[in-house]
Amino acid sequence: MQNYSFDDTYFLPLDPKKHEIAISTDDLNVYYGDNQAIFDASLQFERFKITALIGASGSGKSTYLRSLNRMNDNIASAKVTGKIMYRDLDINGSGIDTYEMRKHIGMVFQRPNPFSKSIYDNITFAPKRHGLKDKAKLDEMVETTLKEAALWDQVKDDLHQSALALSGGQQQRLCIARAIAMKPDILLLDEPASALDPISTSTVEETLIRLREHYTIIIVTHNMQQAARISDYTAFFHLGHVLEFNTTKEIFTTPKVKATDDYVSGHFG
Amino acid sequence: MNAKRSDKIATGVLYAMSGIIVLILALLLFYILANGLPHISWHFLTAPAQSFEKGGGIGVQLFNSFYLLILSMVISTPISIWAGIYLSEYAKPNRLTNIIRTSIEILSSLPSVVVGLFGFLVFAVQAGFGFSILSGALALTVFNLPLLTRNVEDSLRSVAFTQREAGLALGLSRWETVIHVILPEALPGIITGMILSAGRVFGEAAALIYTAGQSAPTLDFTNWNPFYIASPLNPMRPAETLAVHIWKINSEGIIPDAAAVSAGASAVLIIAVLLFNILARLIGNKVYKRLTGV
Numbered sequence: 140m141q142n143y144s145f146d147d148t149y150f151l152p153l154d155p156k157k158h159e160i161a162i163s164t165d166d167l168n169v170y171y172g173d174n175q176a177i178f179d180a181s182l183q184f185e186r187f188k189i190t191a192l193i194g195a196s197g198s199g200k201s202t203y204l205r206s207l208n209r210m211n212d213n214i215a216s217a218k219v220t221g222k223i224m225y226r227d228l229d230i231n232g233s234g235i236d237t238y239e240m241r242k243h244i245g246m247v248f249q250r251p252n253p254f255s256k257s258i259y260d261n262i263t264f265a266p267k268r269h270g271l272k273d274k275a276k277l278d279e280m281v282e283t284t285l286k287e288a289a290l291w292d293q294v295k296d297d298l299h300q301s302a303l304a305l306s307g308g309q310q311q312r313l314c315i316a317r318a319i320a321m322k323p324d325i326l327l328l329d330e331p332a333s334a335l336d337p338i339s340t341s342t343v344e345e346t347l348i349r350l351r352e353h354y355t356i357i358i359v360t361h362n363m364q365q366a367a368r369i370s371d372y373t374a375f376f377h378l379g380h381v382l383e384f385n386t387t388k389e390i391f392t393t394p395k396v397k398a399t400d401d402y403v404s405g406h407f408g
Numbered sequence: 409m410n411a412k413r414s415d416k417i418a419t420g421v422l423y424a425m426s427g428i429i430v431l432i433l434a435l436l437l438f439y440i441l442a443n444g445l446p447h448i449s450w451h452f453l454t455a456p457a458q459s460f461e462k463g464g465g466i467g468v469q470l471f472n473s474f475y476l477l478i479l480s481m482v483i484s485t486p487i488s489i490w491a492g493i494y495l496s497e498y499a500k501p502n503r504l505t506n507i508i509r510t511s512i513e514i515l516s517s518l519p520s521v522v523v524g525l526f527g528f529l530v531f532a533v534q535a536g537f538g539f540s541i542l543s544g545a546l547a548l549t550v551f552n553l554p555l556l557t558r559n560v561e562d563s564l565r566s567v568a569f570t571q572r573e574a575g576l577a578l579g580l581s582r583w584e585t586v587i588h589v590i591l592p593e594a595l596p597g598i599i600t601g602m603i604l605s606a607g608r609v610f611g612e613a614a615a616l617i618y619t620a621g622q623s624a625p626t627l628d629f630t631n632w633n634p635f636y637i638a639s640p641l642n643p644m645r646p647a648e649t650l651a652v653h654i655w656k657i658n659s660e661g662i663i664p665d666a667a668a669v670s671a672g673a674s675a676v677l678i679i680a681v682l683l684f685n686i687l688a689r690l691i692g693n694k695v696y697k698r699l700t701g702v
Contacts, residue, residue, distance in 0.1 A: 210576065213573075265575075
């Protein structure tokens, strides 16, 4: 891999009048101890669109994603500076109730991580903790979220079976259903299909494309075909720097930055 | 020597070593049960012990053992769960945490006779509890707490980190995640550890000789008022347990059938400990199935 200049960048400006911005970051820096993992990342994410974050391993795309709902707070050595603007509020500020914020910004992880509870309880557990007690509403929520996640037909007769008995792809779709049961604005997905087989992967992708109608989706992916298939915008990460942000079509056909060009055409990564 | 051959030799040695362990255990069990079982009868299990004549039983001692066990578990279980949660979920990796962990490790390797003498000094003499079930239960707690805490911490730690992230990402607090997601998943391991340690406590003698005492006053099983001096539930009465009884009749027993009583009591003790172990497996598996539905 050759050295690319971190100054050779391109960011497609999104006109706020035409594009509603759901969340954006302003000079976001992430440090793990003395190591800086993300350098001045400024990105905007349009509402009801899918934005893919691509880049080689170690480029910082997952670190960046995990900063958006402050999952890095749990790592003692991690420090995140800069602004994360959500609804005119800097959610990286110190006065933010991160638990409340995470109800609005949901997350699905790389490895399916259903609770060792029943399918039904996996979905209803968090809403119940947040105060929803009405059985009829909970039942309805289970049905709609499972339908949205394209899992309902396969599990509707075994809702009280353990989620751990599901296949990996089904578990991941359950995790998506569980995340959208919170009715978040934004859904963060950290390589959600990387541990799945091709058929499960394509089901998850179809699910995401359908979810775009109601959710702003930011997805980290290793798989460039996946980014090309499902996303509207793509941001390219390289060694902790965002080098290019553009529509997915432009990124994959006429990238403006040399590093992006080399990465999407498979020269490194 | 080629790889296949050396593997065969290693396998053989491993088999032999495990075989030796199983053999020792089997012989021991067989010997104790063969000697003891003939003396076990309903009378033996329920009658009070005799001081000078033959024909005494172990009824009071058996009851004392269980009562002491329950009391010490009631004291140590909540403490160990809170401490285990703190160490596994909340403690930051710093010097204080290291000191706590080291202390727990040292405490868990204290010889039980030292714990017994410490208990005698602190609970029986200084605190004024005398030779009593309470002193004994507190000494057993000191003896048991480090291992229980360690067990809770390890069980919690073995739950995947991704489960904690799953809870937090749904807007649950760390506390909610620990109590409703992590703890239930760790529960089978915690319960198994509790029951196994119950078995150890049940057979403990050295920590109790100077705390719960070596005498077993006759109990009035018709009066369960804990403030009545002969009540089985009175925590301030001296209470010789089964293990202490075995030690005592072997060292200073003057009953004519001391050997028989000792053999019978040993068999009862070992059967109880075995039952605790089997129970630990059954309950652990059952709870796991119940909680996960797998």
